[in-house]
Amino acid sequence: MIIGKTAVRTVLSCYKIFTRNYNVPRRALMYVPGDDLRKISKSFTLNADCIVLDCEDGVAINQKNVARETIRSFLQKGKPNIGREYDLGVRINSLDTEFWQEDLRSCLNGEFRPDTILLPKVDDIETLKLFSDTANTYITTDKILNLIIYIESAKSFVNLIDICKTAGTLSNKSKFRPVALVFGSDDFCANIGITRTTDSVEILYARQKLVLTAKAFNLQAIDMVYIKYKDLEGLKIQSEEGARLGYTGKQVIHPAQVPIVQEAFLPTSTQVEWATGLLESFEKHQKQGKGAFNYKGNMIDMPTVKQAENIIKLSKLQ
Ligand SMILES: CC(C)(COP(=O)(O)OP(=O)(O)OC[C@H]1O[C@@H](n2cnc3c(N)ncnc32)[C@H](O)[C@@H]1OP(=O)(O)O)[C@@H](O)C(=O)NCCC(=O)NCCSC(=O)C[C@H](O)C(=O)O
């Protein structure tokens, strides 16, 4: 039987996607305006899982060059040691601007690079292909970069499955690998011509579609930003809602949001207790050769065992 190159590449790319290592948590994805050195220094004291030095919407148009240069000099001092593992990313400007190529070149061709590039406004696979071709010319080492993809327009939702598939395929011949999707709810609202209500019911479909698709491609799903940054009670409610929907983390814009968000994306003690007992019971039943069994009145088989394993994995983060 002759198997075409494309088929082989697709199989390999699916294999790569589904066997990816997800040990890097991104519960709080914390934005720091790239032109503000004071905020940049502060962000490394906050214990956030993921720090994003921003060239895009947190930076005024006339400060774009300052942000790029500030980020570059900061990166060239080496990744700060904060006593724990964390993800250090740079969000470049979107590919429909005059800034993105210089942003990308500037943060990729130095001695030290970020762990992750965050790519906003990915409306279609052409955007990804252009990014991939350009990034490949700037990356001069073998170290693989993470790629986080922003879904923030009607078009990007219509093309979502193709975007995820293409990201996997392109990563086979590139030095980056897709690790997460971000729901850019504010750009999404602007794009479809709506404003947000308190319960966010108008974006529920998109919010759920993103998390569902991310999980189908074994990508992390990062929930929308809560812009009323002084309303910490509202933030807690929205963060817990995102966690219940299946999101793995949330965008954060202010230091006070970090602990609330990181807590919300940890399992509760009741969940950990449930999962621990279930896994113990699963081991016993496996030894007796039983695939399905009763645990606290519920029928348990592999899907529920996997949910319990996810809870235990997450609970080990702080
Ligand atoms: C929202 C802010 C402009 C508020 O800033 P500020 O007035 O300085 O707040 P505070 O005085 O309360 O700050 C207290 C201290 O904390 C530091 N700080 C504040 N914000 C940050 C931060 N993001 N990172 C690090 N440190 C921060 C202040 O400097 C104070 O420190 P000190 O002086 O030492 O006491 C501001 O929070 C801010 O700019 N936030 C980021 C905004 C941003 O990045 N927006 C874009 C991302 S959201 C997005 O892109 C959505 C998505 O794409 C979509 O489409 O939905």
Ligand SMILES: [Mg+2]
């Ligand atoms: Mg946006």
